[in-house]
Amino acid sequence: MKFLIVGLGNIGSEYELTRHNIGFLVLDKLAGDQEVDFSIDKLAYKSSFRFKGRNIHLIKPTTYMNLSGKAVNYWQQQLKVPVKQTLIVTDDVALPFGNLRMRAKGSNAGHNGLKHIEATLNTTLYPRLRFGIGNNYHKGQQVDYVLSRFSQEEFKQLPACIDHAVEMILGFCTLGIERTMNRYN
Numbered sequence: 001m002k003f004l005i006v007g008l009g010n011i012g013s014e015y016e017l018t019r020h021n022i023g024f025l026v027l028d029k030l031a032g033d034q035e036v037d038f039s040i041d042k043l044a045y046k047s048s049f050r051f052k053g054r055n056i057h058l059i060k061p062t063t064y065m066n067l068s069g070k071a072v073n074y075w076q077q078q079l080k081v082p083v084k085q086t087l088i089v090t091d092d093v094a095l096p097f098g099n100l101r102m103r104a105k106g107s108n109a110g111h112n113g114l115k116h117i118e119a120t121l122n123t124t125l126y127p128r129l130r131f132g133i134g135n136n137y138h139k140g141q142q143v144d145y146v147l148s149r150f151s152q153e154e155f156k157q158l159p160a161c162i163d164h165a166v167e168m169i170l171g172f173c174t175l176g177i178e179r180t181m182n183r184y185n
Contacts, residue, residue, distance in 0.1 A: 002055045003173045004081040005030070006072055008090045008113045011062050019133040020146040023089040024060050025158075026131065026165045031058060033166060042078075043071035054173050057081070068113040069120025076121075083121060087172050088128040089165065090114060091146060095132025097154055098161040102129050102168055102181050127177055129168055131161070 007023030015021050031038060031047045038045040044059035057079055061071035076086055084104075094109055095101060105125045108114035118124050137145035150158060164184070171180035 001053070001173075002057065002079060002081045002085060004057050004059065004072075004075055004079060004086040005169055005173075006068070006075075006086065006088045007058070007060050008065060008068055008088065009060060010064050011060075015147065017149050018147050019150060020065060020091055022091045022131045022133060026089050026129075026162055026169070027058050027060055029162045030166045030169060043074050046075070051170060052174050056173055065113040067116055069116040069118070072117050073120045083123065083126045084177075086126055087169060088114070088117060088126060089169070090128060090130060091133045092130035093133055093135045093142065093146065095130060095134075097132055097134040098157055099132035100129065100161070100165055100168060101132075101185055102172065102177065103127065104177050104181075127172065129165060129172070131165055 005027065007027035009015065009021035009024035034049040036047045036049045038047045038060065043063055044061045046057065046059050048055065048057045057075065059071060059075050061068045063070050072086065076083065090111060090113060092109065104127050106128065107124065108118055133146065168180055168184045171183060
């Protein structure tokens with residue numbers, strides 16, 4: 001079985017440790033745990049490994065957040081991975097910091113990366129792992145907030161939250177989405 005795990009974020013050092021790049025951070029940790037490296041490929045940084053008989057492909061799109069669907073669509077087709085075996089890892093301002101929710105489908109909730117993925121794939125029926133970044137910002141300041149770095153207190157908690165997200169991704173690939181949701185949500 002093949003799986004495609006997509007971590008959403010923006011390329012460039014100015015975005016490296018921002019809330020909006022939590023998808024990249026989670027995939028970096030997963031790749032590190034599996035002792036594999038990312039290399040630049042078409043539309044994404046790509047890596048892959050085998051885990052419990054599954055082929056798991058990781059991508060971090062180089063298209064910037066608002067065009068993430070281009071990379072998702074290309075790699076799904078290239079690797080012949082069905083939508084139901086493609087997991088999008090993304091930040092979510094609607095969840096408190098560190099809260100994680102896996103869903104088999106859902107709305108884009110105004111997230112530009114998810115909007116582009118939906119438009120490109122022409123469906124909302126794709127699995128996603130939402131990583132809560134909180135909503136500690138004033139009206140009209142959401143863009144500045146998601147593109148800002150984590151607070152010192154959040155940085156202290158971040159490794160445990162990222163480890164939990166990695167467990168959920170591996171559960172998605174080995175247990176399936178329903179069992180993983182029941183176990184971790």
